[in-house]
Amino acid sequence: MGNSVHARKLQRRRPWWRSLFRYRLAAVLVMLGATSAGYLAVGYDRHELPRVHHGGDSSASNAAVREAGCDIKGNINERGEHIYHMPGQEYYSATRVNPARGERWFCSQWEAWWAGWRKAKV
Template sequence: MMRHLWAAVIWGMIFVLSGCGVPPEGTAGSDDDAFVQAVLADYPQLKGKPYSVDQVKRVVDGDTFETASNNKVRLIGVNTPESIGKIEPYGKEASEYTKKHLSNRKVFLFTDTGNTDTYGRLLRYVFVEGERIMYNELLVREGYANPMTVPPNVMYAKLFVQAERSAREQGKGLWAAGKKPGSSTGVSAGTNNEAADSTCANPEIKGNINARKEKIYHVPGGRYYEQTVPEQLFCSAKEAENAGYRKSKE
């Protein structure tokens, strides 16, 4: 009789403990998993990519922040004007925008191909809990950042260029009247050679920064034109050169 009683007690404890366990990440029914599935529906290229969940502890500037787990994160594919040291036009505004949207928020951090940059910062696509638009994209779409593609992390290069074009057409942020942003159409900060509204509707010259940090532009028909993922787009060679790019030798 006693043996049966102890057996019942043990099985009861096992049942209670198994019911109280925390579901592992990715288990159906968890809030995190439901959010991740919604993100993957909107950004299917991220399927199968590793991700982590963290909390933003401190925003460094518009495109960089530190997490509660003491990692420094750099947003993939975008670049905001400098807000520290040599302050650039709209740098403070971009920094404040990111502080407002990310400070103390729970974030989902997805990888591309490369894991860290030369400074040891994690390179990530960032999603704020409950907000299905990628924060990298949002920064560009609202006019607080420009695309900056650094291979091998090129998954959303075209998306960011399209987002910048949308911000420019709507006059948002950097593109508001009177601003002189570093742009994907060759109107760079501090350059007075051509007005922002003189750019063409379909810029075809591709500007790219290689591994040696050289700024090179490629014209249609060039050897590397088709395979180049642009960080900036220009309407003319003059625009590219005004932005500090040199023509590709091939």
């Protein structure tokens, strides 16, 4: 009996965080549940992606009509690059939007980026 008691005292006690490795699946599920509950508590309906494609007959007819507050010009250059121009940029006033070529107006930079357009470098 004396030897077993002495052997227990010599064993090093494992740190508390090491036992988490044994229960890693349960820990992951608890973290996933906590983040999901937090996301639902905030309200997931406020995190919508922008509506780039408008319903209707064709996208060209919708792009031809400029909505109020949609001042970002989407232009396609000679090489086929899709570029958007912000008000105040150098070539903004010279840029023309031609819906027949697939060019369009955007209401936000996020909407333009989401549609696959890049910002003008100048």
